[in-house]
Amino acid sequence: MIEARSISKFFSVVNEKGLAEGLTAVLNVSLTIPDGKIVSLLGPSGCGKSTFLEILAGLQAPTDGTIHIDGKLVLEPLPATRKEQIAYRRRYRFISPLANGVFRDQPKHDIAMIFQDYAVFPWMTALQNVVFALKLRNADPRSTGKTGVVKLKKGVIEEKALFYLHQVDLAPSAHKYPSQLSGGMRQRLALARALSVEPKIILMDEPFAAVDALTREKLQDELLRLLNETGGAGTPITVILVTHDTQEAVYLSDEVIVFSPGPGTIRNRIPVTVKRPRARTDPELVEIQERILAMFQYDINQEADYSI
Template identity: 35%
Template sequence: MNALSYPAVDTAADAASHRPLLDVSGVTLQYKTRDHLVTACYRVDFQLFQAERFVLLGPSGCGKSSLLKAVGGFLAPVEGAIRLNGHAVTQPGPDRMMVFQEFDQLPPWKTVKQNVMFPLLASGKANRREAEEKALDAIAKVKLTKFANSYPHTLSGGMKQRVAIARAMAMEPDVLLMDEPFAALDALTRRKMQEELLQLWDDVRFTMLFVTHSIEEALVVGSRILVLSPHPGQVKAEVNCHDFDLASTGSPAFQSTARRIHTMLFADEVEAQGSTGA
């Protein structure tokens, strides 16, 4: 048996007959600046089922990262509710692990293996032997076995992000939260990481909530996409994209769907320009 043992669900359609794993209902998020109270998103609803790859897509400032932080328990809604497995989300927990865009989340004095083991030991979820077993299994799944004893400063940006993913996956969270994890990578490395993420999902079938502002990435990585309007973010549409992958990016269906989402995202801006004669 693999050290990483997520429940297997063949398709989102299979899961749809069951209750949602994550239920975000009427959520409004706000934060304070020096002079203003800013509404990041307004009355957002969505449900995430086990083993789905769900993407929050929208322009900068639409509140998608704020929504991810709220699901992680780092930001409390001023309106609405977030429930995981039927329980209200009120604080961070090991059932939701976050992968950030930045590469500086790895303590530089710990090896790859030690970095992956650390949250398992700190949370008390595993003893040292169990933590090492789970860490090595996760490291193997992200294809870094040869670098298990290397330090972060010797790794490329893509390799560091693989370590961050392995560290989160080793905890076997109910939901893996990914905040534009590949945005800082060059185009070729980003595409490679998308490919490896999808392969990892095929192997493990984890549940993922992924944030991006790239339409192509959303269509490749996601099985469903929630399209958010410009600030404050509100739900514009939900798009099913089960049939797309990296090999289909040049297909007419992929390009047509991408254009449709682009129109959704920028319809408000075009309308505003038309009303002002711009």
């Protein structure tokens, strides 16, 4: 279970007059996400979705609030008062402040993240990309029997990498470089790499935004199929998907969390209980989409559109 408690994130930015100014990216977001659910964070661009997702992943420290995954703290908030700063420095005096990631006590491989761009290393072939992820997982000092993660033997790594490439229909392109793959294939590779470490949670930041509409629909269905197949055996994977595409959010999710236009706060939480497999034209899905679009329209016009 993922629990976010009153997460806020403030940035200081330089305005056009050259003065420092505070910017609130995320404001007081509290959220509980049960295991095995697909949850979308939906909102207009700039509303703090990526920032919130990176805080969930432990890639950024929140200014305030805490994230717990299965009861374990992901990353503590940044020190706000002088007293906190002193305590913080003392506690982490041997660690570079840049290595914020090591502060969390959550094993890395429990979470996999897929980004919109630069999702894969361009200097590695498809196979090398997946092998790299598995090697990283092996190198994690916490990947001992204790955390339930078994170290993989050398020969097994490549076999496993090929298995996951096969899962996303990329086995024939195993020795190609990302530049030789189409956008859709690259995102499938990112998906294979994320799944290969057998994470409990996959965080996706607009994973399908850069591909054309037809490919996007195919990738969405592929994601659902893979989650079904890989999650079917063991514990189901929890997916948190950031998107600005209302249709995508409603079609894929068990729950859509609608963010308000910046600063990011939760505007509404909409459960989608339509049974899977779903039809994109399912009237219930369409109705939810329209409700969300009307909400966004209201945010823009500050008045309700009664024609919908």
